[in-house]
Amino acid sequence: MTADPTATSIPEDAMRRLAEMRPGQATSLFTSDLSVNEFLLVREAGFRPLGLVLGSSIYHVGFQLGRWRSNQELTVLSQAMYHARELAMTRMEAEADQLGADGIVGVRLEIEFKEFGSDLAEFIAIGTAVVAEQPQTPDGQSWRNNQGQPFTSDLSGQDFWTLIQAGYAPLGMVMGSCVYHIAHQRFWQAMGNIGQNVELPQFTEALYDARELAMSRMQAEAERLVAEGIVGVQLRSFGHRWGGHTTEFFAIGTAVRPLRADHVIAKPQLVLPLSDS
Amino acid sequence: MAQWDGRGLPPVAAERMKRFARTGLRTSLLTVPSALGIRSVGFEPVGEVMGCIVEHIGWSGFGGCGYFGGFGGLGMPGMGSGTVRPSGSASFVGFEPYVEALYRGYDTALERMTAEAAAMDADGVVGVRLPVSHLGADNREFLALGTAVRARSRHRPRRVFTTELAGQDVAKLMMAGWVPSALVYGISVLVRHDDWQTQWQSSWGAGNTEVSGYTELVTHVRADARHRFDQQARSAGAEGAIVSSISLTIGQIEPSENHRDHVAESTVFGTALVRFHRGPTAPTRSLTILPLR
Numbered sequence: 148m149t150a151d152p153t154a155t156s157i158p159e160d161a162m163r164r165l166a167e168m169r170p171g172q173a174t175s176l177f178t179s180d181l182s183v184n185e186f187l188l189v190r191e192a193g194f195r196p197l198g199l200v201l202g203s204s205i206y207h208v209g210f211q212l213g214r215w216r217s218n219q220e221l222t223v224l225s226q227a228m229y230h231a232r233e234l235a236m237t238r239m240e241a242e243a244d245q246l247g248a249d250g251i252v253g254v255r256l257e258i259e260f261k262e263f264g265s266d267l268a269e270f271i272a273i274g275t276a277v278v279a280e281q282p283q284t285p286d287g288q289s290w291r292n293n294q295g296q297p298f299t300s301d302l303s304g305q306d307f308w309t310l311i312q313a314g315y316a317p318l319g320m321v322m323g324s325c326v327y328h329i330a331h332q333r334f335w336q337a338m339g340n341i342g343q344n345v346e347l348p349q350f351t352e353a354l355y356d357a358r359e360l361a362m363s364r365m366q367a368e369a370e371r372l373v374a375e376g377i378v379g380v381q382l383r384s385f386g387h388r389w390g391g392h393t394t395e396f397f398a399i400g401t402a403v404r405p406l407r408a409d410h411v412i413a414k415p416q417l418v419l420p421l422s423d424s
Numbered sequence: 425m426a427q428w429d430g431r432g433l434p435p436v437a438a439e440r441m442k443r444f445a446r447t448g449l450r451t452s453l454l455t456v457p458s459a460l461g462i463r464s465v466g467f468e469p470v471g472e473v474m475g476c477i478v479e480h481i482g483w484s485g486f487g488g489c490g491y492f493g494g495f496g497g498l499g500m501p502g503m504g505s506g507t508v509r510p511s512g513s514a515s516f517v518g519f520e521p522y523v524e525a526l527y528r529g530y531d532t533a534l535e536r537m538t539a540e541a542a543a544m545d546a547d548g549v550v551g552v553r554l555p556v557s558h559l560g561a562d563n564r565e566f567l568a569l570g571t572a573v574r575a576r577s578r579h580r581p582r583r584v585f586t587t588e589l590a591g592q593d594v595a596k597l598m599m600a601g602w603v604p605s606a607l608v609y610g611i612s613v614l615v616r617h618d619d620w621q622t623q624w625q626s627s628w629g630a631g632n633t634e635v636s637g638y639t640e641l642v643t644h645v646r647a648d649a650r651h652r653f654d655q656q657a658r659s660a661g662a663e664g665a666i667v668s669s670i671s672l673t674i675g676q677i678e679p680s681e682n683h684r685d686h687v688a689e690s691t692v693f694g695t696a697l698v699r700f701h702r703g704p705t706a707p708t709r710s711l712t713i714l715p716l717r
Contacts, residue, residue, distance in 0.1 A: 158466030158575040161603035162547060164700035165581030168605065168661045176658050178650070178665045178694070183593040186666055187600050191710055199667055201646060205638035209631040227632040234634060238643075263676050263686065267626055267635060269642065273670070308710070415712040 179275040181253055185304025189252055192311040194277040197246045202238025203271045206231035210266070213328025213393060218353040220360065221393060224326035228395055231270040232256060232322065236299070239272040243297045248276035249290035250298035252307050254320060256399070260388055268387075274299065284316055285406050292318045292372055300401045302379050310378065314407040318372045322399040323364025327357035329392045357396040358382060365398040374402035433539055437474075441543040444471060452571045454551060458591030462550060465598040467573040470546045475536025475568045481525045482562050519613040519687075526611050529566035530554060534607065537568040538584045546572035548585040550594050552607055554693070587695045588668050601701020606660045610653030610692045615677070616641040618685050641688050642672060649690035662696030669693045 179186055179196040189196060208231075211223040235256070243251050254274035261267045276297065279290050292298050300307060300317040310317065330349055332340075340347070362382070369377050380400035387395055428434050433441065452459060452469040459469055533554065541549050552570035559565055570586065587594060587604035594604060622637035624630060649670075657665040672690045 157598050158577040159579065160700045161465075161598055162575045162577040162579040162581055164603060164698055165547075165583075165585060165605060166579050168582060168698060176654065176662060176664065178654060178657070178667060180667050180670070183589060183596055183666065187596060188710060190600070196664070199650065199670075201650075201670075203639060203642050203646065205635045205642060207626050207630050207633050207635050209633075223632060230632065231634065261674060263674060267638070269638075309712075413712055415714040417716055418713045419716045 180255075180273055181275050181304055185253060185307075188304040188308040189275075189277060192308045193280045194249070194252070195280060197243075197248050197276040197278055199273070200239050200242040200246070200248075200251060200276045201271070201273045202235040202240070202242065203269060204231050204234040204238070205261070205267060205269050206234070208266045208268060214330075216330050216333065217328070218330045218349060218356065219328050220357070221326045221328050224389070224393075224395070225324055228258075228324045228326060228397070231268070232258075232272075232324070235270040235272040236320070239274060240296055240299065243274075243276040246276045247278065248297045249279045250300065250317065251276050252300050252302070253304060254299050254301045256301065256320070256322075258385075258387075266388075290316065294319075294372070301399065302401055306379060309412065310403065311406075313410045313412045314405060315375075315378075315403045315410070316406050318374050318402040318404055319368075320399065321365050321368035321372070321374075321377060321402045322397065323361040323366075323368065324395060324397050325357045325360040325364070326389075326393065326395045327353060327360075329353040329394070331392065357394070358398075361396040361398040365400060369400075369402040372402045373404070375404050377402050433536065433543070437536070437540060438543075441540060444544060453569065454571050454591055458551060460591070461593075461595035462573055462591035465595045466576045467548070467550075467594075468576065470541075470544050470572040470574050473537050473540040473544070473546075473549055473570055473572045475533045475538070475540065476565060477529055477532040477536070478559060478563060478565045479525060479529050480563050481522060519615070523611055523613050529556070529564060530568075530609060533566040533568040534586065537570060538586060541570075541572040541584045544572050545574065546584060547575045547577075547581055548573050548587070548604070550587055550604075551590050552586050552588050554588075554607075588693065589666075589695055597697065601703075602664070602697045602699050604695045605662055605698050606657075606696045608653060608656040608660060608662070608665060608694055608696045610649040610651065610656060611690070612645050612648035612652060613687065613689045614641060614645045614648070615685055615687045618683070638674075638686065641686060642674070642690075645688040645690045646670075646672060649692045653692040653694065657694075657696040660696050661698065663699050664697040665694050666697065667692055667694040 177196045178199045180199045181189060181196065186196065206227065208227040209223045211221045213219055213221055239251065251274040254272060256272050259269045261269060284290055290298060296319070298317045299320045301320050302310065302317070330353065365377065377400040380398060383397050385395045385397060450469065451471045453472045454462065454469055462469065537549060549570035549572050552568060555567050557565045585603070585605050586607040588607055589604060597604065616637060619637065622635060625633050625635040625637070653665070670692045672688060674686055674688045676684050677687055678684050
C-alpha cells in the first residue's frame with residue numbers, strides 16, 4: 148500500500164475523531180467478516196460492506212449402503228450434501244437480499260459433523276454483503292446475477308480486487324457434489340496383485356467417475372448463470388464419516404462474466420521479501 | 425498485605441504503574457513488523473498492559489428447558505430471563521445469569537487493562553488478546569493482554585481505544601482513513617427443548633431431512649450474539665465493525681430422566697471502527713506486487 152505525503156497528520160486526525168465521539172450517537176453501522184486487508188481492498192474495488200450475512204442448516208444425512216463389489220454413486224448421500232448446502236446458501240442470500248446488497252464476498256462454506264447425534268451435520272455459509280458504489284456495472288447492467296440474486300463469491304478480498312481490476316464480475320458460487328462408493332477388490336484379484344506394481348483399473352475408474360460427476364454438476368450450474376468461466380475452482384474430497392470406501396467429491400468455484408473486452412491489469416512490482424515466510 | 429477491595433487496580437499493578445512513571449522504561453508485546461507498523465502511523469508503544477479476573481460461575485440460571493411455557497420469560501425469582509423470547513411453538517430460554525457472568529468477566533478484564541493503559545498516559549491498546557482458562561470445575565480466569573500506544577498528537581481520545589488487530593493492520597486502516605475505537609463482542613446462550621419432531625428428524629430412519637429444531641436453535645443463538653455485537657458497536661458510536669471470530673458450540677443437558685435438550689453458545693468478537701477521512705475516495709491505493717519467492 149502507498150500513502151500520500153500528508154500522512155503525517157494521520158494520528159492528529161484520528162485522535163481528534165476519537166475525541167469527538169459521543170456514546171450513543173446515531174451512526175450507520177456495518178459489520179463485516181473480512182480481514183483488514185480484505186476490507187480495504189473490497190472498498191478500493193468500489194464496494195461498501197453492508198453487513199455480515201450467514202445461513203445455517205442442521206441436517207440429518209440419510210443412510211445408504213454401497214454394494215460391496217460395485218462402483219456406484221450413493222445418490223441419497225449426494226442429494227443430502229447438495230440440498231443442505233443449498234439451504235445454507237439460500238438463507239445467507241436471503242439475508243443479503245434484505246440488506247439490499249449487490250453481492251456477497253469472502254463466502255466460507257463449511258460442514259461440521261456434530262458430536263451429539265449420528266449423521267447430524269451443520270452446514271454453514273458466512274460472508275460479507277456488499278453494495279457497489281456505482282449502481283450499474285461499467286457495461287450498464289446490474290451487479291446482481293440473472294436469477295435476480297446478489298452475486299456470491301468465495302474468493303478472498305485480494306482475489307476479488309484483482310478480478311474486478313481485470314474486468315470481470317462474479318456471478319455466483321457454483322458447486323457440484325458426488326458421494327461415491329468405491330468397490331472393494333475381489334479376493335483373488337487382491338491376491339494376484341501381491342508383490343506387483345499394477346494399476347487398479349476399477350479404483351481409477353471410480354475416482355474418475357466421481358470427480359467428473361462433481362465437476363459436470365458444477366459446470367451445469369455455471370451454464371445456468373450464463374457465465375463465461377469459473378475461477379478459483381477447488382476440487383476436494385471428504386471422507387466425512389462413511390468409512391474408507393465412501394467419499395464425497397466436491398467441486399466449488401466462482402462463475403464470472405466479462406465486464407469489458409480487454410482484460411489488462413497493471414504490471415506488478417517485483418519485490419524480494421527479506422523475511423523467511 | 426491489606427486485602428484488595430476489587431475496585432481500581434490491584435496493589436501490585438498500581439505499584440508497577442508507579443515504577444513505570446518513575447523510570448519510564450518502555451516494554452511491548454508487539455512483534456517487530458507490528459511495532460514498525462504502528463510507528464509508521466504516528467504511535468509510540470508505551471508498555472504492555474494486562475487485566476485479569478478470576479470468577480466463580482456457580483449458577484447458570486437454567487430454569488427448565490422452556491417446554492412448559494417458558495419459565496424464563498415470566499421473571500420468576502431466581503430464574504433467568506431469556507436472552508431470546510419464545511418464538512412460535514418452540515420455546516427458548518436463555519441462561520441470562522451465565523451470560524452476564526461471561527460479560528462481567530470480559531468487561532472487567534478489559535477495564536483493568538485499559539486502567540493500566542490510562543495510568544501510562546496511553547491513547548490506545550493494540551494487539552489485545554483475551555484468553556479464558558478454566559480453573560477447576562466452576563472457576564474461570566478472564567485475561568486481557570495488549571500493548572499500550574501513545575499518539576504523536578495534540579488531541580487525546582476521550583477513552584483509551586482497544587483493538588484485537590495487530591500493529592500492521594491498524595496502520596493500514598489508519599492510512600485509509602479509519603481508526604479502531606473499541607474491541608466489541610456479543611455472547612448468547614440458548615437452550616431448546618427437544619420435541620418429538622426434533623427427535624424423529626434426527627433418528628436413524630428419518631432419511632435426508634433438515635433437523636428444523638436444531639437449525640432454529642443455532643440460527644437464533646447466532647442472530648442474538650450478532651445482534652448484541654451490533655448493539656455494542658453501535659452504542660460505542662462506531663461506523664463499522666470487523667469481525668475477527670465467530671464461534672458456536674452445542675452441548676447436551678439432561679434436565680430429566682431420559683430426556684435431552686440442547687444448549688448452544690455463540691460468541692462474536694471484533695473491532696469497531698470510525699472513519700476520520702471524509703473524502704470520496706481513500707487517500708491510499710494498493711500497489712500490486714509479485715514476491716520473488
